[in-house]
Amino acid sequence: MADRDGVIWLDGQMVPWREAKTHVLTHTLHYGMGVFEGVRAYKTERGPAIFRLQDHTRRLFNSAKILGMTLPYTAEVLNDAQIASVRDNGLESAYLRPMCFLGSEGMGLRADNLLVHAMVAAWHWGSYLGDEGIEKGIRIRTSSFSRHHVNVTMCKAKANGNYMNSMMALQEATRCGYDEAMLLDTEGYVAEGSGENIFIVRDGVLFTPDLTSALDGITRRTVIELAHEEGLDVIEKRITRDEVYIADEAFFTGTAAEVTPIREVDDRPIGSGTRGPITERLQSRYFDVVQGRDSRHEGWLTFV
Ligand code: PMP
Numbered sequence: 001m002a003d004r005d006g007v008i009w010l011d012g013q014m015v016p017w018r019e020a021k022t023h024v025l026t027h028t029l030h031y032g033m034g035v036f037e038g039v040r041a042y043k044t045e046r047g048p049a050i051f052r053l054q055d056h057t058r059r060l061f062n063s064a065k066i067l068g069m070t071l072p073y074t075a076e077v078l079n080d081a082q083i084a085s086v087r088d089n090g091l092e093s094a095y096l097r098p099m100c101f102l103g104s105e106g107m108g109l110r111a112d113n114l115l116v117h118a119m120v121a122a123w124h125w126g127s128y129l130g131d132e133g134i135e136k137g138i139r140i141r142t143s144s145f146s147r148h149h150v151n152v153t154m155c156k157a158k159a160n161g162n163y164m165n166s167m168m169a170l171q172e173a174t175r176c177g178y179d180e181a182m183l184l185d186t187e188g189y190v191a192e193g194s195g196e197n198i199f200i201v202r203d204g205v206l207f208t209p210d211l212t213s214a215l216d217g218i219t220r221r222t223v224i225e226l227a228h229e230e231g232l233d234v235i236e237k238r239i240t241r242d243e244v245y246i247a248d249e250a251f252f253t254g255t256a257a258e259v260t261p262i263r264e265v266d267d268r269p270i271g272s273g274t275r276g277p278i279t280e281r282l283q284s285r286y287f288d289v290v291q292g293r294d295s296r297h298e299g300w301l302t303f304v
Pocket residue numbers: 038158166192193194195196197214215216217218219220253254255256
């Protein structure tokens with residue numbers, strides 16, 4: 001990742017990609033207190049457009065507030081930095097990674113004398129779970145790792161350190177031959193994937209876990225709105241793993257994962273064992289929206 005051409009926005013300036021460096025005593029590197037976002041820009045007929053930029057930036061500020069970090073830039077500056085990162089790298093479509101981290105002025109856990117830095121990188125990143133996954137669906141397994149307890153790490157914060165848990169879950173799943181993990185909360189109810197929210201469909205109704213320990217996903221919110229437009233009911237509630245087993249359809253949502261069908265959970269086929277019709281409908285609505293083919297939702301696009 002580090003050895004490539006292009007520019008990265010770092011603390012107010014565009015710097016050459018290879019020179020966007022930080023010191024080994026950077027506080028966040030040691031203890032994981034930092035906040036970040038994952039954002040996508042899509043190619044549209046009117047050039048690249050960033051999807052729900054303001055909502056992502058708002059979540060970034062909320063994550064920082066939860067951790068007690070004061071960000072040194074306004075939302076406007078960080079939005080402009082993201083637009084510039086796509087534009088200045090000449091990208092038609094992109095994954096964007098804004099991240100705010102603590103500096104290297106001191107090492108104690110008080111962390112009361114540290115500068116807060118911000119960076120934005122943008123690069124091309126295709127389907128997170130593979131093109132075949134988007135079309136045919138993926139195989140997932142219940143993780144032996146639980147999703148964070150709400151009073152251990154802060155689940156509403158998209159915080160750097162929270163992702164150790166996601167990585168262990170995903171690595172366990174892939175080592176066992178699956179594409180993704182399904183994490184249960186500490187009470188045993190379905191929470192989410194390692195980097196995705198989960199939905200199931202049963203008798204034409206969508207169900208998704210409430211947001212107790214799952215991240216308040218922007219794709220989740222988008223899909224709920226699109227489902228309502230399609231005349232579908234969406235129920236947010238506690239879901240058990242066996243409810244997932246007997247669902248007609250299941251899918252993940254996330255900025256990186258977009259809308260990815262789940263065709264198998266713990267070696268049990270979901271529905272017909274392929275992408276279901278409601279999943280396909282919502283997926284196609286989602287791609288129309290993000291790629292600027294749905295005039296009703298142009299308000300979600302920030303053209304670069
Ligand atoms: N859950 C987790 C743990 C995530 O990391 C993500 C990705 N940000 C999501 C859900 C989906 O959120 P979004 O749709 O905002 O990308």
